[in-house]
Amino acid sequence: GEGNLGCAVVLGPDHAQEGFAEDARNFRLLTRVRSGETLRYLAGAGWDRSGQFADAAAWAAHVADRAARLRDPIRVTVSAE
Numbered sequence: 001g002e003g004n005l006g007c008a009v010v011l012g013p014d015h016a017q018e019g020f021a022e023d024a025r026n027f028r029l030l031t032r033v034r035s036g037e038t039l040r041y042l043a044g045a046g047w048d049r050s051g052q053f054a055d056a057a058a059w060a061a062h063v064a065d066r067a068a069r070l071r072d073p074i075r076v077t078v079s080a081e
Helices: 056-071
Strands: 005-011 019-022 027-030 041-047
Touching: 005 056, 041 056
Parallel strands: none
Antiparallel strands: 005 041, 019 027
């Protein structure tokens, strides 16, 4: 009766999901990161009663769009010309 909540974590293109782990209070996505390396990721949540996402398919489409943007970011070049 209170709606549905969706959560997502999207890893950047340099990292792959290697598994999951959980305990009584936490869920973890596992990936490898070398010392000094930057880990890029997006994390978010959506609620179907917020008006932004009508259903699970709309949430999945939003997450897929954000993942595509993370894999292929906009590139801007500034020139003095």
